[in-house]
Amino acid sequence: xxxxxxxxxxxxxxxxxxALVCAIFLYAVPNSNxxxxxxxxxxxxxxxxxxxxxxxxxxxxxxxxxxxKYERRQxxxxxxSLQQPAIQNGQIDVRFVFCNLTTGEQKTFIAMEIMTxxxxxxxxxxxxxxxxxxxxxxxxxxxxxxxxxxPYDYAIKSDEDTYFxxxxxxxxxxxxxxxxxxxxxxxxxxxxDPKNPPFxxxxxxxxxxxxxxxxSTSEFARNNSEGVEDIFVGLWLNIGEKGKNRYDMRxxxxxxxxxxxxxxxxxxxAVHMLKLDFTWxxxxxxxxxxxxxxxxxxxxx
Numbered sequence: 001x002x003x004x005x006x007x008x009x010x011x012x013x014x015x016x017x018x019a020l021v022c023a024i025f026l027y028a029v030p031n032s033n034x035x036x037x038x039x040x041x042x043x044x045x046x047x048x049x050x051x052x053x054x055x056x057x058x059x060x061x062x063x064x065x066x067x068x069k070y071e072r073r074q075x076x077x078x079x080x081s082l083q084q085p086a087i088q089n090g091q092i093d094v095r096f097v098f099c100n101l102t103t104g105e106q107k108t109f110i111a112m113e114i115m116t117x118x119x120x121x122x123x124x125x126x127x128x129x130x131x132x133x134x135x136x137x138x139x140x141x142x143x144x145x146x147x148x149x150x151p152y153d154y155a156i157k158s159d160e161d162t163y164f165x166x167x168x169x170x171x172x173x174x175x176x177x178x179x180x181x182x183x184x185x186x187x188x189x190x191x192x193d194p195k196n197p198p199f200x201x202x203x204x205x206x207x208x209x210x211x212x213x214x215x216s217t218s219e220f221a222r223n224n225s226e227g228v229e230d231i232f233v234g235l236w237l238n239i240g241e242k243g244k245n246r247y248d249m250r251x252x253x254x255x256x257x258x259x260x261x262x263x264x265x266x267x268x269x270a271v272h273m274l275k276l277d278f279t280w281x282x283x284x285x286x287x288x289x290x291x292x293x294x295x296x297x298x299x300x301x
Contacts, residue, residue: 055089055090055091056089056090056174057090057091057153057154057173057174057178058090058091058092058093058151058152058153058154059090059091059092059093059152059153059154059155059156059169059170059173059206060093060095060141060151060152060154060155060156061092061093061094061095061156061158061164061204062095062097062121062137062155062156062157062158063076063094063095063096063097063158063159063160063162064097064133064134064137064157064158064159064160065096065097065098065160066098066127067098067101067106067110067127068106069160070109070113072160073096073113073160075277075280076094076096076160076163077094077117077119079163079280079284079289080094080164080166082289082290082292083165083166083167083289084166087166087167087170088170090170090174092166092169092170093152094119095119095120095121096119096120096121097120097121097123097133097137098110098120098121098122098123098127099122099123099124099125099126099127099128099133099136100122100123100124100125100126100127101122102127110122121137121140121144123136123137123140124136124140129229130226130227130228130229131225131226132225132226133229134157134202134225134229134230134232134233135215135221135222135225135229135232136225137157138155138157138207138212138215138216138233139215139216139221139222140216141155141212141216142212142213142216143216150178150209150210151209152209153173153178153208153209154173154181154183154206154207154208154209155206155207155209155212156204156205156206157202157204157205157229157233158203158204159202159203159204159272161203161272161273161274161275162203162204162270162271162272162274163270163271163274163280163283163284164204164269164270165268165269165270165287168252168267168268168269169269169270172247172249172252172269173206176245176247177208177245178208178209179208179210179245180208180210180211180242180243180244180245181206181207181208181211181243181245181246181247182200182205182206182207182211182234182237182242182243182245182246182247183200183205183206183207183246183247183249184200184201184203184204184205184206184247184248184249184253185200185201185203185204185205185248185249185250185253185254186198186199186200186201186246186248186250187199187200187201187230188250196246197234197246197248198234198238199230199231199233199234199235199238200230200233200234200248201230202229202230203253203255203270203272203273204253204270204272205230205233207233207237207243208245211237211242211243214240214242215236218236218240220236220239220240221236221240224236249269251267252267252268252269252270253269253270253272254268254270254271254272255271255272255273256271256272256273256274256279256282256283259282261286263286264283264286264287268287271283
């Protein structure tokens with residue numbers, strides 16, 4: 001009798017009220033996914049796009065940034081995660097790249113980010129812009145994936161103020177070779193041959209994985225790692241006679257320069273110089289990033 005009384009009380013006191021709350025919530029938000037996530041873990045997967053099948057090719061985007069840029073990372077995470085379902089037969093993994101953390105606050109907060117998002121790489125270097133961080137990024141990658149001959153087809157170095165449009169990025173790289181590729185926006189003032197720019201500007205450029213391997217073992221790259229990073233990457237490849245498959249996409253990778261629809265052509269691959277929340281908001285709005293927002297009684301915009 002005692003056990004039966006407990007079971008009845010449990011149903012009346014706990015289960016029925018919980019069921020009522022769930023019913024009310026589902027009625028108020030009919031388009032929500034609450035019913036699928038009610039007992040799910042709150043841990044989020046690393047920011048990547050791929051299906052269960054083996055992808056046709058894989059791209060790693062390393063965004064070089066600073067540990068204290070918490071708010072900017074969240075904007076970028078949100079913007080890129082909304083693009084993930086659209087990728088077909090390709091995998092894009094986005095990682096934020098720091099040098100060594102230096103404060104207790106950074107170590108605590110970054111640890112929480114890693115546990116939640118698993119999208120951070122911490123290099124063994126002192127934080128810098130042009131004193132070897134880009135070299136350390138590329139040179140460290142092969143050691144992060146031991147035993148894998150080619151974990152990615154391309155590795156991209158990106159700035160934190162660059163927004164890539166994944167479908168157009170995939171379309172641009174899909175038919176390219178998987179070896180000896182140097183892809184990006186050629187530096188126009190120094191480009192006499194459009195098919196062979198001396199270097200790609202630092203907003204975001206891709207190299208094939210064989211070049212990542214080469215950089216990690218190149219004595220010349222190691223001894224010439226400090227300097228304007230995008231120029232020096234071009235220098236390594238030029239001196240090493242590497243990156244012979246060069247693709248200058250300057251018409252589709254550009255700096256933010258206006259707020260009108262004409263300033264954001266549909267063939268855009270990436271927009272740079274998004275230094276402010278305002279410029280991010282304009283860019284995301286022009287590319288209809290939030291158009292799929294479902295209506296709800298819980299908010300209005």
